Amino acid sequence: MSAAAPKLELRGLSKRFGELEVLRNLSLEARTGEFVAILGPSGCGKSTAFAILTGGTPASSGEVLLDGAPDGAPAGRFAYMPQADALLPWRRVLDNATLGLEVRGMSRREARERVRPLLGTFGLDGFEGAFPFQLSGGMRQRAALLRTVVQECEVLLLDEPFGALDALTRAEMQGWLESVWARFRWTVVLITHDVREAVYLADRVYVLSPRPGTVVAEIAVPLDRPRSLTDSRLAQLETELLALLLAGSQPTEPR
């Protein structure tokens, strides 16, 4: 692996909300162009970790490093895709996709020109003028992801992006995401509680314990891409991770 500092590093992040300890000494990293998954049970503080990264709430202790330097102004360096797609119902698809660029001060016209060439890749050709309610669940997620990636931030944070989809659409979306990621090689941190999604998409998987969330295992997924959901090695890793997840109720120190 490269000797350079990781693109993103969380070092000993802890977070309490009053009495409630949500994260305990969470450490993980993502290298440039790497797809990292954070796998954990519901309520293990995964989303809180993202809230810390996106400036939604401060960490109680620990630090966030980008390119080895403390991350002073978090907003704008991470492109965040929330669990619910959070598309604005009064904006058409094209203008939902430009939202992040507009917030950053780009004119709507310029932002639209930046987004347009990507519509095809995101399966939204011909739907740029549609309102979100006119889209299928899968298209909504693709529109939300388009809004996320056009910001050209250094790291993409995806918070259970396909959690609300039906199983078939989810499988399709995972396949599609793998193919666009292979093309663009974004640095991605994906939060999920879907074991298969984690092993299918990620280069490395961090397994978190139940609350307070901390890393109990770090597993590399050394499979070639494009991957196949029917690959037996994938199924084997899946079993391994599931066992870790189920045994995770007693957190141990990672590594």
Add this chain to the structure above:
Amino acid sequence: MRARVLAVLPPLAIVALLFAIWQLYANLSGIGDDVLPPPSRVLSVSWENRGDLWSNTLPTLRATLLGFALSLVVGFVLAVVIDSSKAARRALMPVLVTSQTLPIVAIAPLMILWFGFDLTPKVLLVALVTFFPITIAFAEGFAASDPDAEALLRSMGAGRTRIFRSVRFPTSLPFFFAGLRIAITYAVVAAIFAEYAGASEGLGIYMQNAKNSFRTDLVLAAVLVTTLLTLSLFALTYALERIAIPWYRLSRQGGRER
């Protein structure tokens, strides 16, 4: 289009039926026109006096629209303040609710006493009667904004103003139009009430003069105009809503699937 025509038919039928009963009663009971003129007479005197009615409708309409404009501004500003903090909400809401308990019957003549016979007291009274639904609609609308969308904008580096402009305000618009429809139905009546208490022109004073000269038919003619005026303004809110938030009607027609 066809569906819309069909939707109008039942209420029209009910109104026609009530008018027919009224017409029959007025004709057959031998009751005098000065007590209860039949609708046919109300319609014919409305037409004969259309000039007078129109010239008295305009001042009423002016007072209504100016009062309503003031009410929109005040309602919006109050809602923004209420939305800004819990303390502001706790301080303001009881005062606003109390303002709605004031008996208009008593307030209207006092307004005339304080502000004279011209436009000011009418505008103020219309605003007093209509700002509350507007305020509540905006405040509820701001509060209904999607926390995920706000978190998303924050992650993009948006500040409070930007979040308000891009999320909270647009979220409030469907609520606002619901409040607008409630408010607009009070507005004309409030203006007429203010005129009733003292004015040189307008439908309110027209009704009072007609009543004092026992022209019940003319009172009812003015009532008819009032009703048509309110219904027109009510219909106008739908037209405005369609222009302002086209996505809202479409999304509701789009059914429940999402």
